[in-house]
Amino acid sequence: MTAVAFCLLTYRPNHPSGIERSIAALTAGLRSLGHSVVVIAGGLAEAGDEAEPGLVRLESVRLPRPALNADVLAALAEPGPVVAEVSRVLRERRIEVVCWGAPVWGLGYLNPAPRGVRTALMMHNKIRPGSADTWRTAMAAADVVLPASPYLVDAAAQDGWDTSAWRVVPNGVLTLPQPPDREQRERLRQSGPLRVVSRVAPVKGQAPFLAAMPPRWDRRVEIVLAEADFEFEPGEQAAALAACREQAARRPDVVQLLPALGWWEVPSFFAGAAATVISSLEPETFSHTAAEALSAGTPVITFEHGYVPTLIGSAGRVVSLSSGFPAVWDALDDLLANAEEYHAASQSAPARLAAHTPEKAAEAFLAATDAAPA
Numbered sequence: 055m056t057a058v059a060f061c062l063l064t065y066r067p068n069h070p071s072g073i074e075r076s077i078a079a080l081t082a083g084l085r086s087l088g089h090s091v092v093v094i095a096g097g098l099a100e101a102g103d104e105a106e107p108g109l110v111r112l113e114s115v116r117l118p119r120p121a122l123n124a125d126v127l128a129a130l131a132e133p134g135p136v137v138a139e140v141s142r143v144l145r146e147r148r149i150e151v152v153c154w155g156a157p158v159w160g161l162g163y164l165n166p167a168p169r170g171v172r173t174a175l176m177m178h179n180k181i182r183p184g185s186a187d188t189w190r191t192a193m194a195a196a197d198v199v200l201p202a203s204p205y206l207v208d209a210a211a212q213d214g215w216d217t218s219a220w221r222v223v224p225n226g227v228l229t230l231p232q233p234p235d236r237e238q239r240e241r242l243r244q245s246g247p248l249r250v251v252s253r254v255a256p257v258k259g260q261a262p263f264l265a266a267m268p269p270r271w272d273r274r275v276e277i278v279l280a281e282a283d284f285e286f287e288p289g290e291q292a293a294a295l296a297a298c299r300e301q302a303a304r305r306p307d308v309v310q311l312l313p314a315l316g317w318w319e320v321p322s323f324f325a326g327a328a329a330t331v332i333s334s335l336e337p338e339t340f341s342h343t344a345a346e347a348l349s350a351g352t353p354v355i356t357f358e359h360g361y362v363p364t365l366i367g368s369a370g371r372v373v374s375l376s377s378g379f380p381a382v383w384d385a386l387d388d389l390l391a392n393a394e395e396y397h398a399a400s401q402s403a404p405a406r407l408a409a410h411t412p413e414k415a416a417e418a419f420l421a422a423t424d425a426a427p428a
Contacts, residue, residue, distance in 0.1 A: 321347075325351070341362045354370035357382070358372045
């Protein structure tokens with residue numbers, strides 16, 4: 055048995071963030087394989103924490119909600135207390151492997167691990183020029199870097215980073231539902247809703263996607279929008295949510311905005327959809343919602359950038375970004391109108407996740423960290 059810790063300051067159960075969902079799947083997979091797991095986060099204990107039995111909250115870090123990168127840097131301006139507290143937790147829990155969820159928000163650049171503890175650094179985002187120094191510090195301190203997809207390895211290599219020692223650890227999907235049978239799926243193709251699940255943010259493209267809805271569209275559009283505990287720009291979530299509400303008000307006959315779902319609820323929600331759309335204007339480095347839709351046999355429409363086209367394969371349609379959202383709606387129309395292609399996409403979807411179970415993700419994580427020198 056290996057004692058593992060994950061560290062991410064914003065972690066809380068059901069937080070609509072990809073890194074948190076990745077950690078949650080890894081903890082589930084590791085525990086299923088007989089290992090022990092601790093998750094280290096910032097802030098005071100709160101309702102819902104009991105969903106993660108290994109959650110440890112740091113007394114030395116408090117963040118506002120939503121937090122900006124500047125807030126985190128300010129909270130860590132004097133790193134002594136958080137370094138001491140994290141080190142103490144790792145020693146007391148006899149942790150053998152600690153995984154930092156990000157360079158700053160996951161404390162990777164501080165690397166507060168006692169001697170002899172193997173360290174890993176998750177990578178879920180592309181390295182932007184403004185954060186290159188922080189990434190460089192965190193990667194130099196870690197025994198192994200764990201990108202979530204081959205897309206991240208390729209993107210970093212193209213930017214001149216040495217990726218030769220990186221090890222991809224695929225994200226896991228927490229729960230795999232029973233996909234609808236062919237008869238149910240046919241009813242969904244004919245009249246089922248379009249369902250979208252997303253963290254609300256301008257880069258996710260929800261409002262322009264709704265703005266491009268053609269007048270001919272007459273089936274339900276159900277969009278789950280979840281606000282996260284972080285922002286990249288002040289007020290961006292409120293602005294994106296207001297823009298979505300404005301667009302929904304134009305078509306109240308079909309558009310319904312819904313509140314956030316728990317992690318375990320998302321796949322079953324997708325199981326009742328005719329299709330979903332990944333509307334992100336920036337490349338997604340994985341896309342949990344695309345994976346969750348695939349797990350339910352629900353076809354995915356996406357732009358031709360990032361990792362999502364690779365993830366979905368033949369289980370949907372891919373549209374060039376330059377064609378814009380009108381082409382996304384056209385692709386939806388075309389797929390839903392073609393029964394043979396639709397069912398082929400649906401049937402191929404679940405198999406796309408063969409490497410994305412919690413146990414497979416945990417096995418990849420253990421292989422990568424076992425091979426890393428302490």
